[in-house]
Amino acid sequence: GAGVSQSPSNKVTEKGKDVELRCDPISGHTALYWYRQSLGQGLEFLIYFQGNSAPDKSGLPSDRFSAERTGGSVSTLTIQRTQQEDSAVYLCASSLGGTGVSYEQYFGPGTRLTVT
Amino acid sequence: AQSVTQLDSHVSVSEGTPVLLRCNYSSSYSPSLFWYVQHPNKGLQLLLKYTSAATLVKGINGFEAEFKKSETSFHLTKPSAHMSDAAEYFCVVSGWPYNNNDMRFGAGTRLTVKP
Numbered sequence: 001g002a003g004v005s006q007s008p009s010n011k012v013t014e015k016g017k018d019v020e021l022r023c024d025p026i027s028g029h030t031a032l033y034w035y036r037q038s039l040g041q042g043l044e045f046l047i048y049f050q051g052n053s054a055p056d057k058s059g060l061p062s063d064r065f066s067a068e069r070t071g072g073s074v075s076t077l078t079i080q081r082t083q084q085e086d087s088a089v090y091l092c093a094s095s096l097g098g099t100g101v102s103y104e105q106y107f108g109p110g111t112r113l114t115v116t
Numbered sequence: 117a118q119s120v121t122q123l124d125s126h127v128s129v130s131e132g133t134p135v136l137l138r139c140n141y142s143s144s145y146s147p148s149l150f151w152y153v154q155h156p157n158k159g160l161q162l163l164l165k166y167t168s169a170a171t172l173v174k175g176i177n178g179f180e181a182e183f184k185k186s187e188t189s190f191h192l193t194k195p196s197a198h199m200s201d202a203a204e205y206f207c208v209v210s211g212w213p214y215n216n217n218d219m220r221f222g223a224g225t226r227l228t229v230k231p
């Protein structure tokens with residue numbers, strides 16, 4: 001079946017512009033995560049959505065970053081007034097979520113953001 | 117809060133020799149633990165997971181990991197490295213049962229396999 005998809009795959013933008021990154025999770029997955037992976041670095045947690053609950057925004061690095069998830073499915077990560085340090089690969093993952101056990105995450109291919 | 121430490125940023129082995137990638141976790145309760153692999157220019161893939169069943173967990177591609185509570189470790193091993201194993205490996209701890217989907221990644225270990 002279809003996996004997690006992200007668009008665009010690559011985005012080059014000028015410093016100060018706003019960007020939107022899109023994630024389509026696996027159908028039926030209630031949990032959705034955004035991570036950032038800078039060159040040679042591990043994954044940095046950004047935000048987590050679980051069903052209709054309020055999202056966990058504890059990883060967002062500044063108020064320039066925001067995310068929403070419409071209808072419990074597609075999610076958009078928005079970065080306003082981009083800075084060069086925002087350049088990274090942005091990864092989205094989804095999982096079955098719920099309670100009881102930890103479910104594995106399924107990752108999308110990522111969006112490579114370059115801020116010039 | 118839970119956290120995970122990968123003790124080596126880079127491991128280099130020769131093809132056919134054993135692989136050991138070390139991971140220690142910190143948690144105030146029995147966590148769920150995962151290993152993910154990321155091949156160059158590819159997405160992350162689950163290798164294996166521990167969720168309080170058998171302490172020795174077998175994964176894909178011949179990898180396995182052993183959960184040792186007394187040592188708070190979850191090291192990843194493979195008896196014989198293959199060239200295709202060259203990749204970045206991430207150890208992950210989850211917040212279950214308090215926060216089921218709070219997943220924290222280690223900094224990663226880059227595995228190089230020499231011919």
